[in-house]
Amino acid sequence: MSEVKAYAASSKTAELEPFKLERxxxxxxxxxxxxxxxxxxxxxxxxxxxxxxxxxxxxxxxxEIVGRVTEVGDNVKNFKEGDLVGVGCMVDSCQTCDSCKEDLEQYCENGATFTYNSKDKHLGGHTFGGYSEKVVVDKKFVLNVPENLDIEAVAPLLCAGITTFSPLNHWNVKKGDKVGVIGLGGLGHMGIKFAHAMGAHVVMITTSPEKSGDAKKLGADEVLISKDEEQMKEHANSFDFLLNTVPVGHDVNPYIGLLKRDATMVLVGAIEPLDPIHGAGLIGSRKSIAGSLIGGIKETQEMLDFCGKHNIVSDVEMIDIQNINEAYERVQKSDVKYRFVIDMKSLKNS
Amino acid sequence: MSEVKAYAASSKTAELEPFKLERxxxxxxxxxxxxxxxxxxxxxxxxxxxxxxxxxxxxxxxxEIVGRVTEVGDNVKNFKEGDLVGVGCMVDSCQTCDSCKEDLEQYCENGATFTYNSKDKHLGGHTFGGYSEKVVVDKKFVLNVPENLDIEAVAPLLCAGITTFSPLNHWNVKKGDKVGVIGLGGLGHMGIKFAHAMGAHVVMITTSPEKSGDAKKLGADEVLISKDEEQMKEHANSFDFLLNTVPVGHDVNPYIGLLKRDATMVLVGAIEPLDPIHGAGLIGSRKSIAGSLIGGIKETQEMLDFCGKHNIVSDVEMIDIQNINEAYERVQKSDVKYRFVIDMKSLKNS
Structure with missing residues (x-):
């Protein structure tokens, strides 16, 4: 056991503050x-x-953890001291259910162990996340990070990255497909980058015309303002795939109208009730709505390798951990382009 | 042009009554x-x-028309006088769009010509359906009916049959799959028969315990009472496919909970707004909701051939056309097992 520096919230109303935890x-x-x-x-x-x-x-x-290996157990052969590695949303799973056997630990039927706020199989209590100096993780949940990437901007790939890569990959988005990314935030900006790198014709779909310039810089070929009924009509029944990153309940019916026959819209953000969906919108052209949760470890490694090959990282704003509470306020106002990353030197030197 | 006997409604409040139409x-x-x-x-x-x-x-x-060929045009090679044939929901389509080229005329991008209440390309005005002595139909929309079937009970296959066969077929329901059919009416009873003939383990899902006996006679292996929370829990996350035949808006969230990871529920009845769907129910196990509309002509012929092979017809109650208004009242009370079929002798002899 070793005591390490961290930042924690002690209650739902408390601000995050320095905390010591045992690894x-x-x-x-x-x-x-x-x-x-x-x-x-x-x-x-x-x-x-x-x-x-x-x-x-x-x-x-x-x-969304990036770091360097300091020590490995006797049975660990694929990592060594000094390796650049990542840890995402999970640190363990049952490894025996059908989902785990199919490399889909995020859907573990016995419940994956999430990186924080999950039952800790080793120490009892619950798991503690990456706002800390170090972490000890089972080798099966550690990922190789390509050294050619800008390390500061890699961390968000471990959650925002895989959350958007996995559905694009699973639903076989390919060169020439017309792909819409709904919502431009931490998830949406990664969705644009991935869909663009996969060769799709990428349309950023947003309520905010002022986001057009940024969307195009990120790789969008077009911007569709969803409040503009004329524009929506022009794009009706034309999309091969829609990635819906809106993080709250909303009216998805206008987006269903954008899908081609047999095409799918995948939700990755809205874990709340949606406004009532009209059955006719699905029935009339055999359309689908689906959901997708992060990605398995194997696919997360594929995503990181894809990023290494295509030189993809997140757009980030670096902060010191002492500014985390202010950062939270800004995230809640969507005032970040597009992801905050904590430089852990600020914790170690504190 | 020839004048034929028919039954028609002259306004939304009128009862159906004798009518002469031109074919x-x-x-x-x-x-x-x-x-x-x-x-x-x-x-x-x-x-x-x-x-x-x-x-x-x-x-x-x-x-849902079944009859015998009385005459064919010069270019018609695959039908001859005396053939037993069927006509379903469509009598024409553009034949040039992607959907038509893929044998999915029901999704014709220029709008299929439906058997009634659609623009009539030949005579102007609108099309008139099968509550009539005869009909003239383009050869591409005429189907062969296997002679071994009980002819009286074939008609509903042309709509209720293909509406349920098509999604089971398109989503590859196969031997050993656990398939739920939600709702036991005209559509649901055909869904049970088809899923059973495809070799699935069929679970009838209904709010009405009194339907259990009938469901099992139709081919269901089990009956799940959706109001019983214990039973619903036992079946959670266990279905490979759900066919939802409920014809009105309803709460689909409990059914989403029944699906396995990566499984799909297909709506074929509810062309109305559904109660709000919880995004988390889809995201948590990569589940899908889709819709499906009847089927193309090629697939409708496959369905009829499948029925011929497996000796599948509808359960029907025969009526004379003079009783059509009473039949409508009973359909609206779900008081029919499971489909009324009009014996057209009653019209011809009137």
Whole structure:
């Protein structure tokens, strides 16, 4: 056991503040990681505020972790001291259910162990995330990060990246497909980059005309203003795939109207009730609505390798951990382009 | 042109009554059919009552037509006088769009010509359906009916049959799959028969325990009472496919909970707004909701051939056309097992 510096919220109303937590000693299967950077995900804020009614305090958030290996267990052959690695939303799963056997640990039928706020199989209590100096993780949940990438901007790939890459990959988005990305935030900006790199004709779909310039810089070929009925009509029944990153309940019927026959819109953000969907919109052209949750470990590695090959990282704003509470306020106002990343030097030197 | 006997509604409030309509002379491409039987579909009633705000009066309903060929045009090679044939929901389509080229005329991008209440390309005005002595139809929209089937009970296959067969077929339901059929009416009873014949383990899902006996006679292996929370929990996350035949808006969230990861629920009945769907239910296990509309002509022929092979017909109650208004009242009370079929002798002899 070793005590490490971290930042935690002690209740749903408290601000995050310095906290000491215990990390386990490595087992034969473990990798110990010195955390260099940790991304700030909206889920961190939802958990701290107990929006999903499942928070366990103290909460140490953070599931977009990039660091370097400091020690490995005897049975760890694929990582060594000094390797640049990442840890995403999960640190364990049952490894025996059908989902785990199919490399879809995020859908583990016995419940994956999430990086924070999940039952800790080793120490009891609950897991603590990446707003900390170091973490000890089972080798199966550690990812290789390509060294050619801008390391500061890699962390958000571990959640925002895989959340958008996985559905584009699973639904076989390919060269020439017309793909719409709905919503331009932490998820949406990654969706544009991936769909563009996959060779799709990418349309950013947003309510905000002022986001057009940024969307095009990120790789969008077109911008569709969803409030403009004329524009929506012009694009009716024309999309091969829609990636819906809107993080709250909303009216998806206008977007269903954009899909081609047999095409799918995948939700990755809205874990709330949607406005009533008209059955006729689906029935009339055999359209589908689906959901998708992050990605499995194998696919997350594929995503990182894809990023290495195409030189894709997130657009980030670096912060010190002492500014985390201000960053949370700005995330809630969508005032970030497009993801905050905590430089952990600020924690270590504190 | 020839004048034929029919039954029509002259306004949304009128009862159906005797009506004379003009059928075109056959062109080189046409088949003339003496109508023996016509099924009564809930859509007939919706159209007569102008529920969908698109009715054109007088309405002659009927799109589940079985009859014998009386004459064929010069270019018709695959039908001859005396053949037992069927006509379903469509009598024409553009034949040039992508959907038509892919044998999916029901999704014709220029709008299929439906059997009634659609623009009539030949005579102007609108099309008239099967509550009539005869019909003249382009050969491409005429189907072969296997002679081994009980002819009286074939008519509903042309709409209720293909509406349920097509999604089971398109989503590849196969031997051993656990398939749920939600709702036991005209559509649901055909869904059970088809899923059973495809080798699936069929679960009838209904709010009505009193339907259990009938469901099992039709081929269901199990009955799940959707109001029983214990039973619903036992079946959670266990279905490979759900066919939702409920004809009105409803709460689909409990059914989404029944799907396995990556499985799909297909709506074939509810062309209305559904109760709000919880995004988390789809995202948590990459589930899908889709819609499906009847089927193309090629697939409808496959369905009829499948019925011939497996000796599948509808469960029907025969009526004379003089009793059509009473039948409509009973359909609206779900008081029919499971489809009314009009014996057209009653019209011819009137």
């Amino acid at each position: 386990r000693d490595i087992t034969k299967e473990d990798v110990e990681i010195d955390i260099l950077y940790c991304g700030v995900c909206h889920s961190d804020i939802h958990t701290v505020k107990n929006d999903w009614k499942n928070a366990q305090y103290p909460v140490v958030p953070g599931h | 075109r002379d056959i062109t080189k491409e046409d088949v003339e059919i003496d109508i023996l039987y016509c099924g009564v579909c809930h859509s007939d009633i919706h159209t007569v009552k102008n529920d969908w705000k698109n009715a054109q009066y007088p309405v002659v309903p009927g799109h």
